[in-house]
Amino acid sequence: MKKRILFLLFFAGLAALTTFAQSKETVQAYVDKYKVIAIEEMQRTGVPAAITLAQGIHESGAGTSDLVLKSNNHFGIKCKTEWDGDKVYHDDDARGECFRKYDDPAVSYRDHSDFLRTRPYYASLFKLDPMDYEGWAYGLKKAGYATNPRYPQILIKLIQDFNLQDYTLIALGKKPLNENSPQWTKSSESINTAIASNAVAQKPKAAYPSGVFKINDTKVVFISKGTSYLKVAEDNSVSLARLLEFNDMKDGDVAQEDGLVFLQRKRKSGGHETHTMLPGETLYDVAQAEGIRLESLLQYNLLTPNAQPAEGERLYLTTSAPSAPKLAAEKPKATLAVYKTDGPASQPAFVMHVVEPKETVYSIAKKYNVNVDNVKAWNNMETNDLKIGQQIRINKTR
Numbered sequence: 001m002k003k004r005i006l007f008l009l010f011f012a013g014l015a016a017l018t019t020f021a022q023s024k025e026t027v028q029a030y031v032d033k034y035k036v037i038a039i040e041e042m043q044r045t046g047v048p049a050a051i052t053l054a055q056g057i058h059e060s061g062a063g064t065s066d067l068v069l070k071s072n073n074h075f076g077i078k079c080k081t082e083w084d085g086d087k088v089y090h091d092d093d094a095r096g097e098c099f100r101k102y103d104d105p106a107v108s109y110r111d112h113s114d115f116l117r118t119r120p121y122y123a124s125l126f127k128l129d130p131m132d133y134e135g136w137a138y139g140l141k142k143a144g145y146a147t148n149p150r151y152p153q154i155l156i157k158l159i160q161d162f163n164l165q166d167y168t169l170i171a172l173g174k175k176p177l178n179e180n181s182p183q184w185t186k187s188s189e190s191i192n193t194a195i196a197s198n199a200v201a202q203k204p205k206a207a208y209p210s211g212v213f214k215i216n217d218t219k220v221v222f223i224s225k226g227t228s229y230l231k232v233a234e235d236n237s238v239s240l241a242r243l244l245e246f247n248d249m250k251d252g253d254v255a256q257e258d259g260l261v262f263l264q265r266k267r268k269s270g271g272h273e274t275h276t277m278l279p280g281e282t283l284y285d286v287a288q289a290e291g292i293r294l295e296s297l298l299q300y301n302l303l304t305p306n307a308q309p310a311e312g313e314r315l316y317l318t319t320s321a322p323s324a325p326k327l328a329a330e331k332p333k334a335t336l337a338v339y340k341t342d343g344p345a346s347q348p349a350f351v352m353h354v355v356e357p358k359e360t361v362y363s364i365a366k367k368y369n370v371n372v373d374n375v376k377a378w379n380n381m382e383t384n385d386l387k388i389g390q391q392i393r394i395n396k397t398r
Helices: 001-046 049-059 066-071 105-118 118-126 133-142 151-161 164-171 188-197 202-209 229-235 241-245 283-290 293-298 361-367 372-378
Strands: 087-090 097-100 213-215 219-225 259-262 275-278 314-316 337-339 347-355 391-394
Touching: 001 049, 001 105, 049 066, 049 105, 049 133, 049 151, 049 164, 066 202, 105 213, 118 133, 118 202, 118 213, 133 151, 219 337, 229 241, 259 283, 275 283, 293 314, 314 391, 361 372
Parallel strands: none
Antiparallel strands: 087 097, 213 219, 219 259, 275 314, 337 347, 347 391
């Protein structure tokens, strides 16, 4: 009798493993089919792509549930009083409940994003770091999206098992598409199209929530190029001096590019254990993206302020690195080259200043104790725009 029981258990286990393998293939196929729309919806509304995909997988049975097959409703959204579209009736928490019906799955994805974005009980989610999928998972349960007490753990496991966080990072412009990685399928070509058409390079502006939200449990806002730092400070009841200090800036007048501005002092350690350097990313960019003080980032990784870690190097955010990261090829330093002109000693000499990340015309003028208008005149500049590595002439009288 015992042998028979063990025999049956063995085959039951084998069947379960086979079912799991099939399920895994089904889930991956679902991800490949809908990852583009999840990225697009994050770009449009700020709902993390990882969360959207995990909810879609769970709520629709990876596209195989009875409800999704007859309604294209991938997120189990019920009719509610305001719904005047097509409907289907399905047994859920009660018999014959009313669910929304869509002509196309893409409409279901869009309605899901709008559903979260427009309801006040989900508003707190949009104050979270978009990469904080655990916070989003628990927040959805707390706000009443699902009755299953294990709902957060289910979403988190799906995100981790199927690397869904990658799609959030892509939507934020924080991860490049690696076409050679086995996790990307041929349909990744459509992601490239979506990225190009939706200007993912500018995505942080669209993906980060509007207004004040948090990164690493620190208040922050996302501002556009040309925004006055003084206005940001005044709008948030912070002095300009403190605002600049919170963001590891010595001075500044207007933002030279889109970016994050912290309204509180950043933490000494990051919310993640490590950060991998992306193409063109600076240490300052990392400090802002991870909500960690620049001085702490330097200390953890045995770096000096002017160092530039190589692309792909791992930086430590909570503990000391075992060794300093490999550095990128040496770039021209912002040291001064002094030039003398022929003629009397009273004639001006000049220095060439190489623009560093986050420097402005104002900060450079202040550094040399000269007027901003003079700096622009000496360099035939019509605007205040600068590029990293650009050489700026500063006339000095000896």
